[in-house]
Amino acid sequence: MGNAPERTAAELLSMDDEKLHRAKISKLLVEYAGEIPSLRERLNQVLELPDLTESQVIAIESFTGRIAILNKSIRRAINTEDDSFPYEHFIASADRLREKIATANLILDRMLVRPRWD
Numbered sequence: 001m002g003n004a005p006e007r008t009a010a011e012l013l014s015m016d017d018e019k020l021h022r023a024k025i026s027k028l029l030v031e032y033a034g035e036i037p038s039l040r041e042r043l044n045q046v047l048e049l050p051d052l053t054e055s056q057v058i059a060i061e062s063f064t065g066r067i068a069i070l071n072k073s074i075r076r077a078i079n080t081e082d083d084s085f086p087y088e089h090f091i092a093s094a095d096r097l098r099e100k101i102a103t104a105n106l107i108l109d110r111m112l113v114r115p116r117w118d
Helices: 009-033 036-047 054-079 087-113
Strands: none
Touching: 009 054, 009 087, 036 054, 036 087, 054 087
16 A cells, blocks of 8 residues: 555544544634624723723733734634644643633723723
8 A cells, every 4th residue: 555654443442532622622713702792892892982991902902912812722722633732631621711801801891891981
């Protein structure tokens, strides 16, 4: 069969497991990415608030930047064939992304509904 090395059944199963793991993580990322448009909408609404302080703007930019960086790094790692990132690492990173998105939504919602004292 040429020069191609033959793979054992265990290696083939391991490859299939890796593909399944990557597919599961990709599915999670798609699910979390579905929350990003509403996050952006809230972000735009908050940034239009007239009484927003500079420190609030910096905090908002900071947590939205962390979300973007984490999302990008997870996607990049999934798209590589590098096996040095164990499945558990991907899941933990995806969970952190979900938590950061939820926290950001909560903060922005609170900023939008807080009473105005004119």
